[in-house]
Amino acid sequence: MAMEIIPSTSTLSPYQEVRRFIKNESNASLIAGGVAGAVSRTVVSPFERAKILLQVQGPGSNHAYNGMFATIFKMYKDEGWRGLFRGNLLNCVRIVPYSAVQFAVFEKCKELLLARRNAAGTQLNAYERLLAGSMGGVISVAVTYPLDLVRARITIQTASLKKLDKGKLTKPPTVFGTISHVYTHEGGFTALYKGIVPTTLGVAPYVAINFALYEKLREYMENSPDDYSNPVWKLSAGAFSSFVGGVLIYPLDVLRKRYQVASMAQGELGFQYKSVPHALVSMFKNEGFFGAYRGLTANLYKIVPSMAVSWLVYDTIKDTIHKW
Template identity: 25%
Template sequence: MTLRFCARIVWIAARVMPRAAGKENADTSSNWDLVVAGSVSGVTTRFVIAPLDVVKIRLQLQSHARSDTTLPVYRGLVQTTATILREEGITGLWKGNIPAELLYLTYGAAQFYTYRTIHLSLTGLGINRSAQDFVAGGAAGAVAAFVTYPFDLLRTRFAAQGSGDLRIYTSLANAVRTIYAKEGVPGFFRGVTAGVGQVIPYMGLFFATYEPTRAFLTRHNEAGALSFSGYESAVAGGFASTVAKTGVFPLDLIRKRLQVQGPTREKYLQKDIAVYEGMRTIVQREGIRGLYRGLGVSLIKAAPNSAITMWSYEVVLRALKSARGDKR
């Protein structure tokens, strides 16, 4: 049911895109520009924030019942980072980097292409700008999340496994073969409901916050009231991401825990990963607080993550347009 629903979203978006691409608009960026700029921004962002991503995943996967009197293995950003460095070396902070780079590469391209084309299709329909931002952002997030979800799952599993002889998957190819052999195609989509359910409101809130914030900063910069040295996109992106991330964090945590379910659940570094069916299981075992494990690191990561993404996206887009002599 979930896969059919997600596939339907992709199909609708695909039908909308060709019509949107032909609309006249002040933005002269081609579809190829959007794909390249989105991909470059995704890869750049992933390289910078990879350690924070690994720390966040470790904290999210850690189950600590309210009745447990012992200290959890991972406790906050500094302690978790130090533990990983001590036990796994600096490369431990970049575990899952290959599938993560593929995730960010394809996600960035799909997200920006879908957002811009759907946004263009809504122009002229009498819908106010904020509603257009929310709808286009939510649809772009849903399409990108579904298309790239297997990479997201692989990223989580690599980040959760040990090093050396403790590895469950020895390579990306080995992981794909193993998951397919033991879990089938559905194995690559564990937790996809929470993934798509999270990204629709997240991306909707993100773009609905980002667009007016950037416009506000640009307007006041031009008037001389503020001075961000042309980095309005980075500031607006960081602020928008922080706002959106806080609202949907429980779904992100549930997605991560569902991704490591299956036959390998007891083989990861954190041996106490319980069998989860959803939000109710976590609340019963760990309380409401359990839904927000890793939120602090997530918010620390959110601002630079989106700031770098939006800044590099705009820079690459301008560079591509400039390279072909387009001054608009």
């Protein structure tokens, strides 16, 4: 019996090898997700830092930051234009794998859920999309959490809570210096994952709501007789889905940031939590409803345009790769 000779992939040119690698569905999702994350976070970097500064002001702090635009102006006044983008390089280093893993896991989970139903070509229901989004959120947090913790620490340490008499910042902390300090003085390797539980509890439902709602809106636009080909519609869908998810889970986002910085300056920041339930009860009891939503406006200024840009860049790159 004659054997079929399969051409060796080694005969492919370097260009063809790269093209085949990129067009692989999982790789395409990783690439598109990583680029989308970096672009979107750079656009909203000042809002990201302002949000963290507003969030970590506990009931015992002096509330040096009030209001999103006032906080951005104070950052610029105290630290110059570099203060607006302080930590953005680290944020991009974190967000590229974070966003890449998030999108790739989401797409892979959708593929597996469809295969499980043996119904390729059909659409997932809302619960399946929420599950896929949750898995994307959980795994992306697990992969990149230490960088998220370090970014929050650097944001606080370079802000006006740590200034000299003449208004000049002390020497800005480095990424490796911060990691070393946390590892050496706060409990070793596990200290790098301090706050991962409230972070996961906040990120997983946010990603689930955001991704599921956006996909539903995109499905409607693609199947509608009206023309939704203008990129503005995708921007609008991404903005709306992130707005809904951001408002619903915001107290958990406040909580995760406070967990990450609680051991830095307990006397100044004014909070110390024993557990996630204790922290939530304490926030609402001691600071009221608005205390649990402190920094929400700054957060929405950050996540709404960020996810709008992220979804647009992601879909555009994926479409470009598929047509290549």
